[in-house]
Amino acid sequence: MAQLVPVSDPDDPRLADYVRLRDVNLRKSLEAEHGLFIAEGEKVIRRAVRTGHAPRSFLMARRRVEPLADLLDTVDAPVYVADDATVEAVAGFQVHRGALASVHRLPLPDVAEAVAGARRILVLEDLVDHANVGSIFRCAAALGIEAVVLSPRCADPLYRRSIKVSMGAVFAVPYARMTDWRGGLGTLREAGFALLALTPDQSAVPLDQAKVDDRAALMLGSEGDGLSSRWLEEADQRVCIPMSPAAMANGVDSLNVVAAAAIACHGLVHA
Amino acid sequence: MAQLVPVSDPDDPRLADYVRLRDVNLRKSLEAEHGLFIAEGEKVIRRAVRTGHAPRSFLMARRRVEPLADLLDTVDAPVYVADDATVEAVAGFQVHRGALASVHRLPLPDVAEAVAGARRILVLEDLVDHANVGSIFRCAAALGIEAVVLSPRCADPLYRRSIKVSMGAVFAVPYARMTDWRGGLGTLREAGFALLALTPDQSAVPLDQAKVDDRAALMLGSEGDGLSSRWLEEADQRVCIPMSPAAMANGVDSLNVVAAAAIACHGLVHA
Incomplete structure (x- = not known):
C-alpha cells in the first residue's frame, strides 16, 4: 500500500517533480533529467499504471485519495496529501482534476x-x-x-x-x-x-x-x-x-x- | 477615412464594446444587447469587412494602423489608438494580434x-x-x-x-x-x-x-x-x-x- 504523507509547504523538496507544470521549458529539462512524466486526473493515472508505468509519487487533495484507493493499494510510492492551495502553489495553476502522479518513463523502443x-x-x-x-x-x-x-x-x-x-x-x-x-x-x-x-x-x-x-x-x-x-x-x-x-x-x-x-x-x- | 482617436483611459466609455473579452457571460449579454461581435487580428477583420459586416469602431496599437490603412480608408468608424497596456487593461488579456474591431452583426437568415x-x-x-x-x-x-x-x-x-x-x-x-x-x-x-x-x-x-x-x-x-x-x-x-x-x-x-x-x-x- 502506498503511504499517505501530509504536506503543506509548497517548497517541500519531495514535491520537486510537480513544480510549475505550465512552464514548458522548465518541465522539458526537469522531466528529461529525471526520466519522469506527470499524469493528471484519475482516468489518466489509471491508464498509465495499467500500461506498465511505475509511479514515483502522487500529489493530491485528501478527497481524491478514496476514489484511487484500489490503485494506491497496489503501488509502492508515497502519496503526498495537501490542500488545494498547496497543490496550486506547487503546480502553478488550479489543478481541476485534483490528482497528480509523477511516473517513471519507460525506455522508448527504436x-x-x-x-x-x-x-x-x-x-x-x-x-x-x-x-x-x-x-x-x-x-x-x-x-x-x-x-x-x-x-x-x-x-x-x-x-x-x-x-x-x-x-x-x-x-x-x-x-x-x-x-x-x-x-x-x-x-x-x-x-x-x-x-x-x-x-x-x-x-x-x-x-x-x-x-x-x-x-x-x-x-x-x-x-x-x-x-x-x-x-x-x-x-x-x-x-x-x-x-x-x-x-x-x-x-x-x-x-x-x-x-x-x-x-x-x-x-x-x-x- | 476612419478617424484616428488616441485613447489612454481603460475606463473610457467609448471603449465599452471591448471590455473583458474573456468573460463569457458578460460578453454574451453585452454582444446580444448591442448587436455586435469582436473581430481579432488583421486577417479576421479583413474577412469580416469583406463579407459585408460594418465596423462600429476599432481598437489597436499605433503600429497596427498602417497594415490596415487601406481598409480603414474605406470605412466610417472611429479607430481608437492606445498603447498595449491600455488595450490589455480594457480587454483583460494581452491581445497578441494587436488589432480589434467591434462589428455590427447582420440579421441571421431563418x-x-x-x-x-x-x-x-x-x-x-x-x-x-x-x-x-x-x-x-x-x-x-x-x-x-x-x-x-x-x-x-x-x-x-x-x-x-x-x-x-x-x-x-x-x-x-x-x-x-x-x-x-x-x-x-x-x-x-x-x-x-x-x-x-x-x-x-x-x-x-x-x-x-x-x-x-x-x-x-x-x-x-x-x-x-x-x-x-x-x-x-x-x-x-x-x-x-x-x-x-x-x-x-x-x-x-x-x-x-x-x-x-x-x-x-x-x-x-x-x-
Whole structure:
C-alpha cells in the first residue's frame, strides 16, 4: 500500500517533480533529467499504471485519495496529501482534476521495433503543439493506426497536456522517436512501408485515390509550414484532402492539422 | 477615412464594446444587447469587412494602423489608438494580434433561407465550446458543407474565440439558429433533407455505407453527451465512424467532436 504523507509547504523538496507544470521549458529539462512524466486526473493515472508505468509519487487533495484507493493499494510510492492551495502553489495553476502522479518513463523502443508488425503508421514531423500531438494520438488509437514515429524535434507525447488531450491514448499506441531526421525515413522504407506525404497542395493525389500498399506510413507536417521539402521529396506519393472549390475561392481552404490527421487516418485505415 | 482617436483611459466609455473579452457571460449579454461581435487580428477583420459586416469602431496599437490603412480608408468608424497596456487593461488579456474591431452583426437568415440551395449541411446540437464550434465551421467551409444549422442552445459562432479558431470561416458558411428545438428538424425534413445522426454507437451504419440522398443533413451532438435521444430518434439514419477493435478493447475508443466532424464532413461531401 502506498503511504499517505501530509504536506503543506509548497517548497517541500519531495514535491520537486510537480513544480510549475505550465512552464514548458522548465518541465522539458526537469522531466528529461529525471526520466519522469506527470499524469493528471484519475482516468489518466489509471491508464498509465495499467500500461506498465511505475509511479514515483502522487500529489493530491485528501478527497481524491478514496476514489484511487484500489490503485494506491497496489503501488509502492508515497502519496503526498495537501490542500488545494498547496497543490496550486506547487503546480502553478488550479489543478481541476485534483490528482497528480509523477511516473517513471519507460525506455522508448527504436523505430524498427515500434513499427514491427504494424501495417498502418503515422510519421509526425516537427509538430510543436502538445495538444495537437495528443489529439492526433487519440485519433490514431481510435481509428486503428498501429504505431507513431516522431521526428527528432516533434513535441513530447508524454508532456502533461499531450497526455490529457489524448485521453491516455499516448499509452495505447506504440511510438518511437527518430534520432536522425535526414536518414529517418530510410528505416521505414527498408521495413517495406510506402511513404505517403499529406500536403494541402491540391495538385497531389486525392487521399481516396492513393495507391496504398500492404504497409503504409502517412507523414504529417508541422502546424505552420507542413512537411519539409526534403521529406516531401522522399515520399513515394504526395496525397491531399480535396478542398471545396468555393472554399478555395473564398480563401478558407485549409484544415487544422488535427482535422486533417483525422480524415487521413480514417482514409488510410479503410484503404 | 476612419478617424484616428488616441485613447489612454481603460475606463473610457467609448471603449465599452471591448471590455473583458474573456468573460463569457458578460460578453454574451453585452454582444446580444448591442448587436455586435469582436473581430481579432488583421486577417479576421479583413474577412469580416469583406463579407459585408460594418465596423462600429476599432481598437489597436499605433503600429497596427498602417497594415490596415487601406481598409480603414474605406470605412466610417472611429479607430481608437492606445498603447498595449491600455488595450490589455480594457480587454483583460494581452491581445497578441494587436488589432480589434467591434462589428455590427447582420440579421441571421431563418433556417429555410440558410439551407435554400444547399445539398450538404451540418446541424449542431448544443455544442458548448466556442473553439469546437469555430473548428467545425473551418472544416465545413474547407470541405464544402454549404450551410450550418444550430440548435437553440448551441454556442455562438460569432464569439471572438469561435471566429478566431475558424480563421474567419464563420463568415463564409451561411448559418441559422433554430428557434424551436422540438420542431426544428421538421423544417429540414420538409425541405427534403435526409437526416443522418452521427453517433459513437458502433451498431449504427458505418458512415461510408450510409444511404445519402440528394440533400443530406449531418447531425452532430454536444461534446459530452452526444445527440439527444429525441434527435437520435427523429433521424432517418444513425451513422457511425468505425472504431478500431483494438481501441475498443483498450477503452481508447472515441474521437473528439472536431475530429469526428472532420471525418464525417469529408465522407458526406464525397458520398
